[in-house]
Amino acid sequence: MPVPRVPRRREPLQDIAGPGRKRVLLASPRGYCAGVDRAVIAVEKALERFGAPVYVRKQIVHNIHVVTELEKQGAIFVEEVDEVPEGAHVVFSAHGVSPAVVNAASDRGLRAIDATCPLVTKVHREAVRFARDDFEILLIGHEGHEEVEGTAGEAPEHVTVVNSPDEADTIEVRDPSKVVWLSQTTLSVDETMETVRRLRARFPQLQDPPSDDICYATQNRQVAIKKVAKDADLVIVVGSANSSNSVRLVEVALEHGAKAAYRVDYADEVEQAWLEGVETVGVTSGASVPEVLVQQVLDDLAAAGYRDVEQVRTAEEDLMFSLPKELRQDAAGKRDDRALGGRSRS
């Protein structure tokens, strides 16, 4: 399932910027969030507890390196539960699943381990509650993204996906007095607020979600990169192409002053030409990215003369989630309620 890795640059980066101050502004927070940490550990624990193979529906988190490493340990990634042998263990990814997927797994006698991020589960609960009260739910998010499919699947009759601010201008609702907006957890905060503004202009009684759906990790990484971007000639975002929050970081950097911004999976995708005339490089990473990948970018930049690294910290993160309930008992039957946090992993 993972796309094979194609190395791009064979030569090390050269110091071509010439004399002058060369520096890196390293955004913080960046990288692993609590939900990703928990999901990755869930797969590792499942392998440890039940032995390989353990099946995982979809990529456990949207990062090619993480998926490839787990494959080496014995995880098998599938698109749908009907590819999993009857009776086997299957882990649901951090992005969440619809009730239809849960039922399909149960019908096949699969032993499911639900690694859905609790902050995604919160949005699912909101969707169920508003659907029960017969609201029409305008779900701001990207059609086809796994998280959006999972949330919409909680109440398909009540959910309409709104992909962009422009779609807010044309969307039709059944009863404008009974509409609420919810959102995908990994969107651009600014763009989402623009979508809401345009929806509200058309439907003044539009209700807000009970609390922010865009999660703390997405918001914190955007705030940090905004601060970095205004002083950066170039921003490098480490993250995979299918990682919504990573792709948003590139967009946010460009909107907030970066002269150029690129996303890379690996350090060797950084192109020499990007560094031409560049004094300040901003660096960050998406919520599914292990710190080792950022360190490789910093090492390559140091070789090109960018040895002065300054952390730009805009928030501290200490949120932790406990393991999925299916993994909370150890082999001896003792409960393992250890809380997990957004620690950096390699």
Ligand code: SF4
């Ligand atoms: S990005 Fe946010 S919603 Fe997604 S796994 Fe991390 S904490 Fe959870």
